[in-house]
Amino acid sequence: ARRFAAALRGLRGGGLEEETWELLEEALLGADVGLATTSELLDGLRERVRAGELRDGDAVVGALKAELVRTLDAAGSRELQLAPAPGQPDVWLFVGVNGVGKTTTIGKVARQQVEEGRRVLLAAGDTFRAAAADQLATWAARAEVELVRGAPGGDPGAVVFDAVQRAAARGYDLVLADTAGRLHTKVNLIEELKKIRRVADRGPGRVREVLLVLDATTGQNGLQQARQFLEAVGVTGVVLTKLDGTAKGGVIVPIQRDLGIPVKLVGVGEGADDLVPFDAEQFVEGLFAGVDLA
């Protein structure tokens, strides 16, 4: 970090040393932003320094942060879509690879939506993983909402279908549907997910959000995850979990920039209240946290 500050002073003095750019690059790469995006961002800045538009280290860092925020905010609305009609509940489907935080996030979202006065039902659409439904049942109890579950090893589509029917019959506004973790590369599991989505959309319910849950520790594979899930089930937003750790979650920069999927929520802990809206400025500050830019 000290080296970083020293190098930036060099930049301030007008001497645009190569080392300075390398250190900025290292900060972005170290936050998992990825080489392609990092290179494009820094090439843009170099151009502006050459044009005399940016004259010192502070200006360069400021411009970099501003560019990142602008990029992130261009990805579209972060508003969660909800417009149920009587007898026609909305469905939010949670998808993602194994262990990222889908079930936990549903518990947190249920709590928030109940607090906002919505009538919420949970669907335990993970019938595969050991005790997945028990885990969701604990969260349902915490949020004091009803849960529909099936038999272990049963058809997840049937569980989601039952949940939507029940929600429609009982006047619920929102069904939060959990799904088993699955790698985006597993063709049969992705087919199963497509089917779950179709079932949820058929009949009285309507899928308004397909939320891709993404672990902040994920590296460059995150872009691949987002691409495949987007193509398969039309992801409408990302939930970035575990941002309370040391990982920066920088892979959402190319995800938002190249795929246009906005991050809508951020997980910051294992508790029921540890879920916050995404804030681009705060996120960008976080990317450089621990890097001494003074």
Add this chain to the structure above:
Amino acid sequence: MFDTLSERLEGILGRLRGRGRLSAADVDQALREIRAALLEADVHVRVVRSLVDGVRSQLVGEELARSLSPGQQVVRAVHRELIRALGGESLRLTYASPPPTVILLAGLQGSGKTTTAAKLARWFRQQGHQPLLVGADLQRPAAVEQLRILAEQAQVPFFSQPTDPVQVARAGRQEAERLGRDVVIVDTAGRLAIDAELMDEVRRISEAVDPHYTFLVVDAMTGQDAVGTAEAFHATLTLDGLILTKLDGDARGGAALSVKEVVGKPIAFAATGERLADFDLFHPDRMASRILGMGDVLSLIEQA
């Protein structure tokens, strides 16, 4: 994405065919491509630097082999460097006498500890041992139930109690002695390396069971954070090795390399699926090819 690494290197170095030696400039250009491939594979940015420097010094001025193109020769050098970095001393499990051999699993949330505990239990059973699974995660909803179900699938007995994690771990070890089980595998809750309270808890669990092997369970999809996390767990627990999970996807798994470099302990096992059988000893050579994203090409080059 870098299936084309080889082709790109041919593009850069192809004109050298028949020239004899690689110049420093040729090597620099080739190494830029290698660096990009390693970063794309999530190798830590500092580890990339030291690897690239290591390869550079090997290559400059090296006489070109006739059997290989210059591009292939560069790839082979990098591949060998990766195998060296990933391998080295491999883990040779020895069993405690008197038994039981105690194994502690730790790691970030969701990395695959509980599943891995059951896979390990199955693996030991197949080696002719009698493991006991101990569920010391009393924090995550239904974690105990999850391990109980998996233990049944692995046909291995299971122990837990609703007390506190340190107490459960200690009692689990005693239970193994009482039952005459010769391997004890302790599953712990996921935790962040910066969570001082939970890191202290896992340290106390470790003190209570005095493990013969402590493994950090690492998700193969992890990015740059792997290094700092591994350093912190190593500082608290003194790791004996690593277990890499979720290798069944398309993540190139550079975290393995980063973590191995900073912790200096072997990668003992690799998990390649959700089923208990999807688990085996770790092979550095396969991992090196995977990180470079060019498995088939490499086996051909290595044979040349």
